[in-house]
Amino acid sequence: MTTAALSHGRAETATRRHDAVPKVRGEFAYANDLRAAGMLWGHTVRSPHAHARVVSIDTSEAARMPGVHAVLTHDDVPGRKTYGLDFPDQPVLASDRVRYFGEAVAIVAAEEPEQARRAAEAVRVEYEVLQPIVDPERATESEPLHPPGTTARHGFREDPRPNVVRAMVVTRGDIEAPADVTVSGVYEVGQQDQAFLGPESGLALPDGEGGVDIHVATQWTHVDRDQVAPCLALEPEQVRVHLAGVGGAFGGREDLSMQIHAALLALRTGRPVKMAYNRQESFVGHIHRHPARIWAEHRATKAGQLVSVRMRILLDGGAYASSSEAVLSNACSFAIGPYAVENVEIDGLVVYTNNPPCGAMRGFGAVQTCFAAEAQMDRLAAGLGIDPVELRLLNALEPGGRLATGQVITGSLPTREVIRRAAALPIPEPEELPRDVLRLPGGAGNTTRGEGVRRGVGFAVGFKNLCYSEGFDDYCTARVRLSADGAAEVYCASAEVGQGVHDVILGVARRELGTDDVELVTGSTADVGSAGSTSASRMTWMAAGAVQLACRDALEEQERAGGGEVDVERVYRHPRTFPLDPETGQTTGERSHVAFAVAAMRVVVEVDVELGLTRVVWIGTAQDVGNALNPVAVEGQIEGGTAQGLGLALMEEIQTRDGAILNPNFTDYLMPTFLDMPPVVSDLVEEPEPDAPYGVKGVGEPPTVVSTAAIVSALRDATGRELARVPVRPDDVVGL
Amino acid sequence: MKIALTVNGEAREADVWAGESLLTALRDRLELPGSKNACEQGECGSCSVLLDGVPVCSCLVLAAQADGHEIVTVEGLARDGDLHPVQAAFADAGAVQCGFCTPGLIVATDDLLRRSPDPTDDEIREALSGNLCRCTGYAKILDAVRLAAAR
Numbered sequence: 001m002t003t004a005a006l007s008h009g010r011a012e013t014a015t016r017r018h019d020a021v022p023k024v025r026g027e028f029a030y031a032n033d034l035r036a037a038g039m040l041w042g043h044t045v046r047s048p049h050a051h052a053r054v055v056s057i058d059t060s061e062a063a064r065m066p067g068v069h070a071v072l073t074h075d076d077v078p079g080r081k082t083y084g085l086d087f088p089d090q091p092v093l094a095s096d097r098v099r100y101f102g103e104a105v106a107i108v109a110a111e112e113p114e115q116a117r118r119a120a121e122a123v124r125v126e127y128e129v130l131q132p133i134v135d136p137e138r139a140t141e142s143e144p145l146h147p148p149g150t151t152a153r154h155g156f157r158e159d160p161r162p163n164v165v166r167a168m169v170v171t172r173g174d175i176e177a178p179a180d181v182t183v184s185g186v187y188e189v190g191q192q193d194q195a196f197l198g199p200e201s202g203l204a205l206p207d208g209e210g211g212v213d214i215h216v217a218t219q220w221t222h223v224d225r226d227q228v229a230p231c232l233a234l235e236p237e238q239v240r241v242h243l244a245g246v247g248g249a250f251g252g253r254e255d256l257s258m259q260i261h262a263a264l265l266a267l268r269t270g271r272p273v274k275m276a277y278n279r280q281e282s283f284v285g286h287i288h289r290h291p292a293r294i295w296a297e298h299r300a301t302k303a304g305q306l307v308s309v310r311m312r313i314l315l316d317g318g319a320y321a322s323s324s325e326a327v328l329s330n331a332c333s334f335a336i337g338p339y340a341v342e343n344v345e346i347d348g349l350v351v352y353t354n355n356p357p358c359g360a361m362r363g364f365g366a367v368q369t370c371f372a373a374e375a376q377m378d379r380l381a382a383g384l385g386i387d388p389v390e391l392r393l394l395n396a397l398e399p400g401g402r403l404a405t406g407q408v409i410t411g412s413l414p415t416r417e418v419i420r421r422a423a424a425l426p427i428p429e430p431e432e433l434p435r436d437v438l439r440l441p442g443g444a445g446n447t448t449r450g451e452g453v454r455r456g457v458g459f460a461v462g463f464k465n466l467c468y469s470e471g472f473d474d475y476c477t478a479r480v481r482l483s484a485d486g487a488a489e490v491y492c493a494s495a496e497v498g499q500g501v502h503d504v505i506l507g508v509a510r511r512e513l514g515t516d517d518v519e520l521v522t523g524s525t526a527d528v529g530s531a532g533s534t535s536a537s538r539m540t541w542m543a544a545g546a547v548q549l550a551c552r553d554a555l556e557e558q559e560r561a562g563g564g565e566v567d568v569e570r571v572y573r574h575p576r577t578f579p580l581d582p583e584t585g586q587t588t589g590e591r592s593h594v595a596f597a598v599a600a601m602r603v604v605v606e607v608d609v610e611l612g613l614t615r616v617v618w619i620g621t622a623q624d625v626g627n628a629l630n631p632v633a634v635e636g637q638i639e640g641g642t643a644q645g646l647g648l649a650l651m652e653e654i655q656t657r658d659g660a661i662l663n664p665n666f667t668d669y670l671m672p673t674f675l676d677m678p679p680v681v682s683d684l685v686e687e688p689e690p691d692a693p694y695g696v697k698g699v700g701e702p703p704t705v706v707s708t709a710a711i712v713s714a715l716r717d718a719t720g721r722e723l724a725r726v727p728v729r730p731d732d733v734v735g736l
Numbered sequence: 737m738k739i740a741l742t743v744n745g746e747a748r749e750a751d752v753w754a755g756e757s758l759l760t761a762l763r764d765r766l767e768l769p770g771s772k773n774a775c776e777q778g779e780c781g782s783c784s785v786l787l788d789g790v791p792v793c794s795c796l797v798l799a800a801q802a803d804g805h806e807i808v809t810v811e812g813l814a815r816d817g818d819l820h821p822v823q824a825a826f827a828d829a830g831a832v833q834c835g836f837c838t839p840g841l842i843v844a845t846d847d848l849l850r851r852s853p854d855p856t857d858d859e860i861r862e863a864l865s866g867n868l869c870r871c872t873g874y875a876k877i878l879d880a881v882r883l884a885a886a887r
């Protein structure tokens with residue numbers, strides 16, 4: 001079923017996204033394109049220290065500067081002084097202490113952006129610099145950064161040590177069960193940034209009655225509202241959050257950025273206030289992917305059957321909790337990859353430090369563990385003399401098998417199929433020399449004619465869950481207004497962040513209602529209930545479910561009433577999940593994760609071992625995508641997700657010293673360009689998910705989970721080096 | 737200071753700060769927000785415009801330097817309501833996800849195809865390597881450029 005089929009489409013527009021034309025014309029309104037009459041510009045005063053006591057804040061000079069309308073600090077926050085996605089541990093504005101480099105300390109509103117910037121510079125903050133905790137290994141022996149119990153939650157394993165955000169254990173079977181071979185290793189993952197192209201922006205408008213409207217690029221309008229309102233001492237209805245155009249997200253817009261700040265300034269000045277971060281500020285304006293240290297030990301029989309896996313996973317959560325507890329849980333749940341292993345012991349820990357805060361990023365904990373676990377599988381294959389693909393097929397987890405958390409897979413998980421199909425993709429022959437330098441490592445730098453270039457082929461498999469887990473009440477609301485003539489308005493607050501969920505919604509509504517006359521009224525908290533977050537590869541599934549339900553009920557209601565206008569709002573929930581047992585990490589019900597998606601990837605690289613330069617030549621992947629509603633959009637997710645994994649494998653890392661970010665810009669934080677990305681051959685394995693509407697699966701995360709591991713596997717093949725840390729640096733592959 | 741320039745064929749004036757970029761002047765003074773600001777450092781190409789027919793990163797050009805010159809932005813490419821062929825190809829090939837990179841890529845692609853109407857894949861990749869896209873992995877953009885060239 002394609003979008004064209006769904007929409008009974010007008011031929012010329014059927015394959016175009018509904019927002020494609022405004023986007024190519026430059027007319028699509030991103031958050032940073034919004035303006036309002038009488039608008040002021042907000043700016044944020046940020047800490048230059050990763051850890052310091054705030055001794056005093058003097059705003060008097062800034063307040064007197066031309067064009068300045070307000071300078072606000074912690075004392076001006078009328079309601080709750082802290083907020084947070086899972087735990088309210090982050091100050092709206094710092095009071096007595098800053099815990100990370102770039103933490104917000106004061107905010108300014110002025111007529112012109114330049115005036116706001118200058119006024120922010122004129123706010124005098126006196127700090128007493130404290131020793132930052134920057135080594136996650138030592139966090140639990142350091143002085144606590146937050147009061148004890150900040151992240152205690154019923155159902156978490158108790159751990160009295162300081163700076164523990166969450167500790168968990170996943171254990172089953174007999175970890176000492178007899179085996180023939182053992183391989184172990186220590187792996188490290190650096191800190192990756194989402195680097196969405198459109199920096200954080202938004203516009204807050206006071207409504208004149210004490211409330212506020214916030215237009216913002218976000219992933220979940222309703223949970224923004226629920227965090228903002230208490231800090232403003234307002235009722236939730238007085239804060240209306242509207243989705244503005246989003247320039248990419250990848251997890252980095254799950255947490256609040258400028259929402260409360262702009263609203264505070266708007267309410268104080270009685271004027272609309274716009275805040276727009278520049279790239280440098282964006283690097284401290286959102287959370288990042290958790291850096292990880294992982295120790296793994298795999299034991300197997302001579303024939304290659306996995307007997308046991310032990311892992312210790314340490315994630316650096318940075319200064320505030322964000323969604324660290326869930327990232328850790330995912331890392332532990334999917335740590336061993338899509339393999340059936342009876343005996344498991346996984347110890348996970350995520351800690352507070354004074355490093356940049358970490359939270360959601362595409363792949364959500366599974367990226368880090370996939371890198372470690374797949375390296376282990378390659379090592380095991382080498383140690384046993386078994387083909388790496390065969391070893392993976394032999395141990396593949398399929399329906400009927402158990403996850404590390406004891407959950408039996410009941411839905412779709414075609415692990416063997418994706419492995420077979422990825423392995424069957426024909427790889428290109430080595431290209432002869434001499435050839436155009438663009439197709440050599442070093443590219444346009446013209447650094448080699450091909451001498452010293454070695455080729456390698458790698459393979460990896462990755463999987464993760466779809467939707468929210470562990471008993472979270474995960475739902476999506478949709479509202480359908482049908483007029484007497486059959487025209488429909490569909491309301492759903494699901495955040496379109498570029499992935500195309502709004503086309504899914506329109507397609508489902510057209511199909512269910514049997515009309516093309518459907519208008520999508522997007523995401524405002526004022527018009528419709530929560531859609532949940534655009535994350536966890538859940539939005540296509542959940543929005544399709546909610547819109548389908550609302551459409552069917554609207555038609556039924558209209559028929560019952562004998563025609564006329566109807567307006568129905570419906571809530572869709574996926575099958576219930578249950579918490580993990582805090583002592584064993586085993587599921588306490590039928591399942592803790594609702595469904596899964598798996599991808600296998602084959603990669604060809606060339607490495608110039610004289611200069612340490614790398615070129616990814618070709619990527620082929622087979623991915624379990626459920627029923628692909630729109631194959632072009634699915635491929636787009638696979639290609640884009642793969643590029644982000646390539647970035648983590650080869651170049652992307654936020655570098656810090658004493659907690660301060662050293663490379664908060666695109667000159668020093670490198671991302672894949674057109675020349676870095678090889679062709680990606682995507683083989684879509686379409687097996688409908690039985691529990692999902694239309695059999696869909698989320699598709700955005702598996703390619704990011706698997707590609708880092710697959711690329712490094714190919715680099716190991718080319719160089720024979722261990723390459724236990726990503727991003728792989730030139731020094732790691734040079735001088736063979 | 738006051739500047740006078742031609743933008744998308746129209747004579748325009750703006751009152752700008754001495755240090756203000758052409759990008760800021762276009763977006764915030766001339767109400768042409770189609771050119772995007774993603775880095776302000778010449779690294780991403782989101783702000784690409786044509787200055788006297790030559791593509792530039794408008795974040796690196798001072799507004800004052802554009803005084804007396806001719807600028808074309810993404811908003812100036814469509815003719816009489818019809819999409820420019822490059823715009824149409826991007827829409828048709830699935831080259832647009834979040835779309836934040838799109839205006840800059842369209843300006844850069846238009847420039848490429850005017851210089852080289854039938855580019856090879858390597859030529860395309862090199863010509864557009866100054867434009868970052870975080871969403872697509874570039875594959876569908878390559879398709880779009882080929883499609884535009886074929887049309």
Ligand code: FES
Pocket residue numbers: 772773774775776777778779780781782783784793794795796
């Ligand atoms: S904003 Fe001009 S190059 Fe990035």
Ligand code: FES
Pocket residue numbers: 197247248498831832833834835836837838868869870871872
């Ligand atoms: S489509 Fe989002 S940055 Fe290119």
